[in-house]
Amino acid sequence: MNLSATIGFISGINECVTLWQWAKSSISSLHSRWSGSHDQILQDRVLQLESGLQALRDTLPVMHDLINKAEWGSHDDIVASLLLNLKDAVSDAEDLLDEFAWYEKKVQVEGNASQSPFIEFFDTVIQGNFNKLNDVQLRLNRLSSQLKNMGLHGVTQRFDKLVRPETTSLLNETKIFDLIIWICVSDDFDVKRLTKEVIQSCTRKEGTNDNLDSLQHALLKQVNNKRLLIVLDDMWDDALKENGQCWKRFCAPFRTVQEGSMMLVTTRCLKVTEGVRTMEPVKLEGLKDEVFWKFFKLCVFGSEGSDNDPELELIGRKIVPKLKGSPLAAKTLGRMLSMDLQASHWNFILESELWEL
Structure with a gap:
């Protein structure tokens, strides 16, 4: 198990140990109905769900900080619209966490009485909440990325102040590149969404066109003959779906950028580095x-x-x-x-x- 998976488990142990012990016991008691591989898959799903919920808990304070800065630091109509959507996403995230907290209490009260709560847990919580969790996380990532691209970078100031001098050169990036774009990709490589976000980062205006061909022509005009740095952060292997055609479609408008432009992809997936690299990947070490x-x-x-x-x-x-x-x-x-x-x-x-x- 890698470090991120280990930490995800550790971060949840304080609140989830009773639930985890109960779930493991229930899985064992139902062993006769399932294969051993099914047991392991189910245990992995329980662990993944709690790890994802813990990540959501960790994200919410950052989202509240971003909302506060947006409310006080901008009067732009586009920011106001994004802010309403972000508040809705945060509210949905809090509802999801409350729902899971309620179920933990229910398990503590009823879990040892019979196996029926675990069957309900599997059908309702594990299966039902995975899609909810993924949807909320994607919305939070997308909206916070859009707000940061509108100039609201304050949520990372403390980290940047501490770490940035150690991780960047003394070069002033704005003198090298005409455009600097940062996009949070996450595990939803949607060419239309990502293209709209890049355009918004370039123009500081929210696009309303949903036609991919029109969007790509608009992006082509924005980046044509410009030297740009685009960072695609946290990219997953779904970027390579359709035998890599999604990735090629996304990259198409960047064919006419100025020489010296750079596209930086960050990922934890080796398959991504093999599929998109044009040079040897750099494996990042930890901070000093x-x-x-x-x-x-x-x-x-x-x-x-x-x-x-x-x-x-x-x-x-x-x-x-x-x-x-x-x-x-x-x-x-x-x-x-x-x-x-x-x-x-x-x-x-x-x-x-x-x-x-």
Whole structure:
């Protein structure tokens, strides 16, 4: 299991251990009806659902921060429209988390009484909520990406202030590129959506045309003979669907950009690097030790201070190497540690066998 999957499990253990033990027991008791592979698939689905819900919990404070900055920092009509949609998505996310929290309580009360709650859990919660979870996450990613492209980058200021000097050169990018575009792709590679977002990033106007051919002609006009840097963040292998035709359609308008333009793709999927690369991929290492330590404290305490607790700092120093410099791991685990600033809780995390997964 990779680090991100491990951390996803760790981040959920505080709230999900009773549910997980109950689910595992229920799966075992139903073993005679299913094959062993079905058991493993079901356990994986339970774990994936809780991991996804934990990621949603971690995302909501950032979304509230973005909403606050948009309300106070912009009077643009397009931003106002995006803001309403983002508030709706946040509300749906909170409803989904409330629904799952209610079911956890229900399981605690009824779970040991019979197997019927688990059958309901499988049919209603696992099967039903996966689509809801994916839909909400995609909406949040899409809307926050659009707002950031409208100039609302404040949600990442603390991280950028800390990390950016260590991860970028002294070159001023705006003097090199005519356009700098950042798009959050996630696991929904929709050519029409992505094309609209690129156009919006170029024009600062929300497009209303839904015809892909018209959109691509509009994008071609925006990028023609310009030197641009486009970042496609968190791309998954669905970008390669239809034998790579989706990827080729998306890239078509960029054929006339100026020499020196760059397209940077970030991904955790090896298949993506093999399918889209034009040069050897760069495998990112973790942040440098001291920079990562500062960011870890920021995630746990909300500042670079260590809460003036030498015992917690000592435990934290032992935890940090296990995260291998990953900002995502620091964010996820930092939230869990911040919920209980007792040495016993921190030692439990440090000594957990989950690190060996």
